[in-house]
Amino acid sequence: MRWLTKGLLLGVIALLLLSLTACNKAELEKVKVGEVTRSIFYAPQYVALEKGFFEEEGLSVELQTIAGGDKTMTALLSDGIDIALVGSETSIYVTLQGANDPIQNFAQLTQTDGTFLVARDKIDNFSWDQLKGSTFLGQRKGGMPQMAGEFVLKKHGIDPVNDLTLIQNIDFANIATAFASGTGDYVQLFEPTASVFEKEGKGYIVASFGTESGNLPYTSFMAKSSYLKDEASTVQAFTNALKRAQDFVQNESAAEVAKIIQPYFENVDIEIIETVIDRYKAQGSYATAPILDEGEWDNLQTIMEEAGELPQRVEYEKLVNTTFAKKAAE
Numbered sequence: 001m002r003w004l005t006k007g008l009l010l011g012v013i014a015l016l017l018l019s020l021t022a023c024n025k026a027e028l029e030k031v032k033v034g035e036v037t038r039s040i041f042y043a044p045q046y047v048a049l050e051k052g053f054f055e056e057e058g059l060s061v062e063l064q065t066i067a068g069g070d071k072t073m074t075a076l077l078s079d080g081i082d083i084a085l086v087g088s089e090t091s092i093y094v095t096l097q098g099a100n101d102p103i104q105n106f107a108q109l110t111q112t113d114g115t116f117l118v119a120r121d122k123i124d125n126f127s128w129d130q131l132k133g134s135t136f137l138g139q140r141k142g143g144m145p146q147m148a149g150e151f152v153l154k155k156h157g158i159d160p161v162n163d164l165t166l167i168q169n170i171d172f173a174n175i176a177t178a179f180a181s182g183t184g185d186y187v188q189l190f191e192p193t194a195s196v197f198e199k200e201g202k203g204y205i206v207a208s209f210g211t212e213s214g215n216l217p218y219t220s221f222m223a224k225s226s227y228l229k230d231e232a233s234t235v236q237a238f239t240n241a242l243k244r245a246q247d248f249v250q251n252e253s254a255a256e257v258a259k260i261i262q263p264y265f266e267n268v269d270i271e272i273i274e275t276v277i278d279r280y281k282a283q284g285s286y287a288t289a290p291i292l293d294e295g296e297w298d299n300l301q302t303i304m305e306e307a308g309e310l311p312q313r314v315e316y317e318k319l320v321n322t323t324f325a326k327k328a329a330e
Helices: 002-027 040-050 069-077 089-096 144-155 172-180 193-200 209-213 225-230 232-251 254-264 270-282 294-306 323-328
Strands: 029-035 059-065 083-086 103-110 115-119 135-137 165-167 186-190 204-208 219-224
Touching: 029 069, 029 232, 040 059, 040 103, 040 232, 040 254, 040 270, 059 232, 069 083, 069 089, 069 103, 069 219, 089 103, 089 219, 089 294, 103 225, 103 232, 103 323, 115 144, 115 193, 115 209, 135 172, 144 186, 144 209, 144 294, 172 186, 172 193, 186 193, 193 204, 193 270, 204 209, 219 225, 219 232, 225 232, 232 270, 232 323, 254 270
Parallel strands: 029 059, 029 083, 135 165, 135 186
Antiparallel strands: 083 219, 103 219, 115 186, 115 204
């Protein structure tokens, strides 16, 4: 009888705990986030998910990958997602097209370009002049990687039109395959592809476009102005969780961060993930705080102007809302 009473008591406690857990999950605010691609470049976001930082802030974040900046912004504008993780230049494009509910950048994730210059042959003493007369497999025209790439070429006195053969008509998903198949002497690649190519002897990293192009709001979380106003507490909680993840990435080793985010990159060796994170940390690609500052915004628009992709400048205050980021960084 005593054992029966104890068993009943334990059962009641278990049911109460399950009930409380269910209630807590039900109380979490749902947030739909769309990322423009799945990338180790976005490590802090996956850390926030895996470490439970969003849940601890009262949020249930549903993440989906939407290939392409245009498709990501379409999802945001049509309320298919609440928050978009995409290049800040897309908010400018949408604004200049006359959006009724302006898109605002509220939290910065990366602060440099994330691509690398990969040569087909190993070069011990690389100089940018060596690109002259070569065939360069670049990124899609109008995208931030391409604009940053051309900005760096011009910075080193290379005319992308006259000094080399620039190929830009290959889809993003097929650029690496095209280079591996023999197209081009040089290619502009994101990680982890650049490091995988180097490990397999298909190419060799010789320079970083991120280091060369300077700080800019390369990838930011953005939302409609109405969402930032109506769901201010949710946005603040989201930004708080992001800041905690940014601190974690900065303070922990690349090996520890790689272990945490590996579930998002099941087909990539853990050693490659660690190498990529270490490389991005070393060149300061991960933003240390979610605040997007005006200097970075100006650099972004300068790069867009030089690429011929910016009809007119858009004021920092119009498309950047630092309220949530500043509070999270306090």
